[in-house]
Amino acid sequence: MNPYEETMNLNQTVVTEFLLLGFSASPEQQILLFVALLAIYLVTVLGNLLIILVTLMDPSLHTSMYFFLSNLSALEMGYISVTVPKMMVSLISGDKHITLVGCAVQMCFFLCFGSTESSFLATMAYDRYVAICNPLYYPMIMNKKVCVLLAVTSWTIGIPAQVVQTGLVFSLPFCSSKEINHFFCDPAPLLLLACADTSINETLTYTIVIFFGLVPFALILFSYIRIIATILILPSDEGKRKSFSTCSSHLIVVALFYGSGILLYLWPQPNEFPENGKLLSLFYTLLPATLNPFIYSLRNRDLQTALKRNVWYK
Numbered sequence: 001m002n003p004y005e006e007t008m009n010l011n012q013t014v015v016t017e018f019l020l021l022g023f024s025a026s027p028e029q030q031i032l033l034f035v036a037l038l039a040i041y042l043v044t045v046l047g048n049l050l051i052i053l054v055t056l057m058d059p060s061l062h063t064s065m066y067f068f069l070s071n072l073s074a075l076e077m078g079y080i081s082v083t084v085p086k087m088m089v090s091l092i093s094g095d096k097h098i099t100l101v102g103c104a105v106q107m108c109f110f111l112c113f114g115s116t117e118s119s120f121l122a123t124m125a126y127d128r129y130v131a132i133c134n135p136l137y138y139p140m141i142m143n144k145k146v147c148v149l150l151a152v153t154s155w156t157i158g159i160p161a162q163v164v165q166t167g168l169v170f171s172l173p174f175c176s177s178k179e180i181n182h183f184f185c186d187p188a189p190l191l192l193l194a195c196a197d198t199s200i201n202e203t204l205t206y207t208i209v210i211f212f213g214l215v216p217f218a219l220i221l222f223s224y225i226r227i228i229a230t231i232l233i234l235p236s237d238e239g240k241r242k243s244f245s246t247c248s249s250h251l252i253v254v255a256l257f258y259g260s261g262i263l264l265y266l267w268p269q270p271n272e273f274p275e276n277g278k279l280l281s282l283f284y285t286l287l288p289a290t291l292n293p294f295i296y297s298l299r300n301r302d303l304q305t306a307l308k309r310n311v312w313y314k
């Protein structure tokens with residue numbers, strides 16, 4: 001229904017809370033979904049926690065690459081904690097309400113973590129680029145100070161823009177409907193509920209996507225073109241294999257993050273989704289956070305050795 005028509009029907013009621021519709025499933029399906037989410041949540045938190053602990057404990061992992069990796073793990077734990085626990089509570093209690101403030105906080109953290117993640121992926125690509133294309137100067141270029149600076153920048157760079165974006169969404173009047181057809185507070189489904197012109201919000205969203213999505217992606221692409229060009233002219237096969245193995249896990253993580261981002265934002269919006277599509281979009285939202293620790297620990301010998309030394313044999 002056209003929001004303006006409904007406004008007239010409802011006589012300008014002001015929305016003070018939202019309903020996160022999530023999934024319309026039967027009670028059995030809801031329990032199943034709850035169990036699946038709980039399992040995903042626990043695996044994600046424990047896997048990433050393990051990466052952070054082993055990086056802290058093992059001196060052989062005190063290098064920029066692993067510091068950034070453990071930052072990424074901390075980020076993934078935050079990322080999944082913004083959306084999943086709330087979903088589990090509403091699944092189990094059947095209460096789909098979320099306050100305006102709760103919705104704004106969730107959106108703001110989700111967006112900030114998103115831009116932090118793409119900044120970290122670009123930082124990690126740069127780290128690999130220096131390590132492989134400039135190995136002699138690597139320790140000098142990526143010294144402790146530079147690493148801390150890069151980490152702090154990655155954590156904070158998106159915050160101002162995302163706070164403004166969230167503020168602008170919530171300064172819109174919501175007077176038509178309070179039903180968000182999504183499983184968390186994302187800007188796009190909320191803009192559909194606003195009964196005012198949302199063109200400023202849309203412009204800002206595109207600008208942010210360009211700055212915090214496409215620019216880091218271009219940097220990553222550029223780094224990897226240089227990395228691959230360098231690896232190809234390495235004289236020994238052993239050298240080629242070794243150099244490539246340090247960046248292949250990062251490359252998979254990049255592909256997962258951008259792949260799921262593209263699916264989430266460039267594919268039809270959830271409102272146009274059938275229920276199955278919504279469920280699918282939930283899982284690919286969560287996938288990168290859950291899989292990262294496994295991708296790194298399965299493909300990386302140093303990390304495997306450190307895990308054995310510190311965890312399994314203690």
Ligand SMILES: *[C@@H]1O[C@H](CO)[C@@H](O)[C@H](O)[C@H]1NC(C)=O
Pocket residue numbers: 052064067068070071074147148151
């Ligand atoms: C994040 O990276 C910085 C800089 O390398 C490092 O000092 C810090 O310990 C890392 N934090 C975590 C939680 O791994």
